[in-house]
Amino acid sequence: MLPEHFVPVAADKIYRLFNIGATGLIAAEFEGDVDVMPASWVCALDLIPCKVTAVIDKTHYTRALVEKSGYFAIGLPGAGIVKETLYLGSVSKNDEPDKMAKSGVALLEVPNSTIPMVEGCVAWAVFKVVSEPHNEKSYDLFIGEAVAAWADSRVFEDGHWHFETASDALRTLHYVAGGHFYKIGEPIVVE
C-alpha cells in the first residue's frame, strides 16, 4: 500500500516532479525479482503524456529487469533515506543477491504495478519503456512514458513542490559524487 499522504499526480503535471532535477531511484521487477538503483541521470523528455529519459548502464542488474519487463519506475528519495540511496548505488545485485534486504529500505505495494515502491521517496512514477534499441545500445539511454504517478502531498500539491512547509527529511536529493549530495533549498518566485 502507498504511504499515507501519497496522492495521484494528474497526467499533465507528472513532468513537474522531474523539472527540479532531483536524483532518482530507478526500480524494476521481473518475475518477482526486484532491484533498485540510484540515478542522477533521469530527466523529463515530454509534457503530456509525460516521457522521461533514464541512463541505465549495461552492467547494472536493474537493466536486465527493465529489458525483460518493459517497465521501470522512478522514485525521488527524500533526504531521510540518503544513506539507503547511497547503499543502493554502492552495491550491485550482481555481487550481492541480498542487496535489497541489506539496503534497509521498505518496499511497498503500488496499485496496478508489480514494481514495489521504496518507502521514504517523496514521489513515485511508473513508466512503460518506449523501445529505442539504438539509444539503449549506444548510450544506455532509455525512454519511458508515464503510466501513473503519486507524490507526497506534504511536499507536492496542485502541480507544485512546497518543500518549505515540511520536514527536511522530505527534501529531494541532488547528487554530486562520492557520498556528497545537496538537498533542495528555498523557493524563489518571480512574479
Place this chain on the structure above:
Amino acid sequence: MLPEHFVPVAADKIYRLFNIGATGLIAAEFEGDVDVMPASWVCALDLIPCKVTAVIDKTHYTRALVEKSGYFAIGLPGAGIVKETLYLGSVSKNDEPDKMAKSGVALLEVPNSTIPMVEGCVAWAVFKVVSEPHNEKSYDLFIGEAVAAWADSRVFEDGHWHFETASDALRTLHYVAGGHFYKIGEPIVVE
C-alpha cells in the same frame, strides 16, 4: 572574457556540473546571431568525454542556430539572474528580435567558442552536437559532447560544488513551473 573566478573544469569532472539537475541556459550562435533559452530538461549522458542530452523544441529560435552551427552551450544560471532566466524563456526571438538586449543579460566572450556566455551563470560548458536525426526529429532530443567547460571557483572546485561557502546569488536554480523555482540547498555528506 570569462568572469573573474572562472576556471576550467577538468574533462573527467564536467559531468558533475550536471549531476545536481540544475536548470540550464542553452545558448547557440550562427553567423553572429545569438539566442539563449532556459531548459530544465538538460541531463548528463556520459562520463568521459562528458555527453549531455538537451530537449530543444522545434518552435524555439535557438533550435535552428544549433542545427546550423552544430554546437550549443549550457550555462547554469545562479539565483542572481533568476528574473533574466525567466525572461529568456518567456519571450521568443521569433517574436522579439531584440530579445537578447531586452533580457538585460551581459554576454561575455568565451575562449575558442563563438557562443557568448551569459554573465551570472556559475558554470558554462560548450558542446558539439552528436548527430542523431531520429532523436532530434521525434523527441526534440539533442546529444552533445563537451568541448570545454568552466565553473565559478567560489562554488565549484576539484570536482565538487560548495554552494554553502558563497553568496545565495550563486546557488543554482531548479525550476518547477510558472516563475516558481527552488535554489539548491544545504549539503549532506554520507561517510
